Amino acid sequence: MSNATIKALNERKLRDKSSFRETVRNSLTMAYRGLLKIKRTPEQLFDVTLQPIIFTLMFTYIFGGAISGNVQNYLPVIIPGILVQTVITTSIVTGVQLREDMDKGVFDRFKSLPIARIAPLAGALLADTVRYTIATVLTFTMGYIMGYRPEGGLGFVFLAGILVIICSWAISWIFAFFGVISRTASSVQGISMIILFPLTFLSNAFVPTNTLPDLLQWFVKINPISHLVTAVRQLTNSGTIGWDFTISLIGAGIIVAIFAPITVRAYMRRA
Amino acid sequence: MNRTTSKRTVIENKDWAVEAHGLVKTFGDNRAVDGVDLNVRAGTIYGVLGPNGAGKTTTIRILATLLKADAGSAQIFGYDVEKEPQLVRQLIGVTGQYASVDESLSAMENLIIFSRLLGLGRTDAKRKALNLLEEFGLMEAAKRPLKNFSGGMRRRLDLAASLIAQPPLIFLDEPTTGLDPRTRNQMWETIRRLVNEGSTVLLTTQYLQEADELADRVAVIDRGQVVAEGTVNELKESVGTSSLHLSIQNEQYMQEARLMVERVLNVQSAVSTEGGKITAPMADADRVTDLLITLREAGIQLAELSVQKPTLDEVFLSITGRKTSLEDETSATSNKSNKKEKLI
Numbered sequence A: 001m002s003n004a005t006i007k008a009l010n011e012r013k014l015r016d017k018s019s020f021r022e023t024v025r026n027s028l029t030m031a032y033r034g035l036l037k038i039k040r041t042p043e044q045l046f047d048v049t050l051q052p053i054i055f056t057l058m059f060t061y062i063f064g065g066a067i068s069g070n071v072q073n074y075l076p077v078i079i080p081g082i083l084v085q086t087v088i089t090t091s092i093v094t095g096v097q098l099r100e101d102m103d104k105g106v107f108d109r110f111k112s113l114p115i116a117r118i119a120p121l122a123g124a125l126l127a128d129t130v131r132y133t134i135a136t137v138l139t140f141t142m143g144y145i146m147g148y149r150p151e152g153g154l155g156f157v158f159l160a161g162i163l164v165i166i167c168s169w170a171i172s173w174i175f176a177f178f179g180v181i182s183r184t185a186s187s188v189q190g191i192s193m194i195i196l197f198p199l200t201f202l203s204n205a206f207v208p209t210n211t212l213p214d215l216l217q218w219f220v221k222i223n224p225i226s227h228l229v230t231a232v233r234q235l236t237n238s239g240t241i242g243w244d245f246t247i248s249l250i251g252a253g254i255i256v257a258i259f260a261p262i263t264v265r266a267y268m269r270r271a
Numbered sequence B: 001m002n003r004t005t006s007k008r009t010v011i012e013n014k015d016w017a018v019e020a021h022g023l024v025k026t027f028g029d030n031r032a033v034d035g036v037d038l039n040v041r042a043g044t045i046y047g048v049l050g051p052n053g054a055g056k057t058t059t060i061r062i063l064a065t066l067l068k069a070d071a072g073s074a075q076i077f078g079y080d081v082e083k084e085p086q087l088v089r090q091l092i093g094v095t096g097q098y099a100s101v102d103e104s105l106s107a108m109e110n111l112i113i114f115s116r117l118l119g120l121g122r123t124d125a126k127r128k129a130l131n132l133l134e135e136f137g138l139m140e141a142a143k144r145p146l147k148n149f150s151g152g153m154r155r156r157l158d159l160a161a162s163l164i165a166q167p168p169l170i171f172l173d174e175p176t177t178g179l180d181p182r183t184r185n186q187m188w189e190t191i192r193r194l195v196n197e198g199s200t201v202l203l204t205t206q207y208l209q210e211a212d213e214l215a216d217r218v219a220v221i222d223r224g225q226v227v228a229e230g231t232v233n234e235l236k237e238s239v240g241t242s243s244l245h246l247s248i249q250n251e252q253y254m255q256e257a258r259l260m261v262e263r264v265l266n267v268q269s270a271v272s273t274e275g276g277k278i279t280a281p282m283a284d285a286d287r288v289t290d291l292l293i294t295l296r297e298a299g300i301q302l303a304e305l306s307v308q309k310p311t312l313d314e315v316f317l318s319i320t321g322r323k324t325s326l327e328d329e330t331s332a333t334s335n336k337s338n339k340k341e342k343l344i
Ligand SMILES: Nc1ncnc2c1ncn2[C@@H]1O[C@H](COP(=O)(O)OP(=O)(O)O)[C@@H](O)[C@H]1O
Pocket: B027, B030, B031, B032, B033, B050, B051, B052, B053, B054, B055, B056, B057, B058, B059, B333, B336, B337, B338, B339, B340, B341
């Protein structure tokens, strides 16, 4: 049993804190764990794979005729809308899984290891960007198959994808917060849906704002999701970076600035 | 593993692996740990013996920096678990009561991830994982997901994961509960090996026999309090002697045999109600020889003869003056103790 030979006590050098480099290393290892888990349980990816496909088909054929006259004209409106809605909804999973993870025995081991306390949280948030990427690619691919040819060209489509992924990552901090403080995984899911459902549907994602009653119009216009949807439309359909692009990034920044510290604090108290 | 050493420290206390004083932890109005003192000498196996719900897991979680005590203090090799948890974590390996490995990953992946977290490079982590899998007989199952692992395999993997950093102190929370006798014996072997190589082991168990097999010293814990502490022999002496059980082939000589037992051993005996079995305390092992000779001379043939050591029940009966009353609450508490504290 050579490798379990115990190092003599006085040969050990102890560190009382993780350095920044170790923190990054630990977080990357935890992210790698997240990716392995996705690979091992691909059924976890049902939401990010099925939702873009089904929603794109459904919304396009149900609303296409009514809103834009025909399906082809509706695609430039609906694809950015569905993209934003799908990817942001996906970010709920971050909170739910974080909760599930923290309830498992393996979390005790992470807590008993001399690693950066923040690593499991940071790793989870990092690994989930892979989900957002999958959802983004699938939505654009679905759109392409149905005939969507974004005028902005591939470069701007790419940029739009990145923008959506960044914003979803920012929003995932909100759900991570609920994940850390909640009692059960299903309550995380519940709270998150209650917040997200109105935000995504009461936006300009699926319908033009001017068809709505006044009060709704007011809400839709201040809804940050609407700004993100508009920013994506401008990028993909005309290759322009407008004010909405900036607003979206600022919004993402504000969310992270608020939720990252309180999530980390709540998490550290429990970890 | 010690590349970026921001601050170097030497081990403060090499004699005592664990020193805990007056640990208290309450959950609501349940005093799960109620003033526990524990002192574990480095290089020994220490057993914490107690029935389900006694507070063993809670005590270990406090010592392993997983839970904050409400009162009291604990040092691991001289480092305070509350003030210097990050130092303590570099000196311990924890094998929890409930598998602390990742269910959805394979054994190999689990060990690689823990090794990487402990600072090993990619190739070193892989080598370490392979070595441990080999050592714990998990090689064939290395790539399979843990879902199909038996209880014994899971336990072994769990222990392997605790040994990656070769920690000088290892916590084992009920390492053999639920294992079949063969796997349990293997686990005992492993634990003994660890200590031979210089580790200190603090283990909890519900079985007196296990403590007897392994531990140098034992603390008996009940309702969150240490009710007895000492070597296993001291403990047994306080409990009393083993008992002799014998049954004879021809039951018509029962009464005769019983009289001989009482006369030769000079004790009171009892006959079990299922019939056919005589039970008597065995204070002096030498006299059993005399008894056997006497029985043979009288032509009474034995069907079975056994000596039974005191059970945990008897230990409790003698120390606390009552039966392990917790036994009937067993199922309820084991469910509860599985849960963690929640915030909302
Ligand atoms: N997280 C917890 N929340 C509430 N009660 C708990 C918790 N953990 C343990 N307990 C209670 O504390 C007591 C001691 O539990 P535990 O330390 O798990 O005992 P043992 O490991 O000896 O079986 C039990 O009554 C158990 O129900």
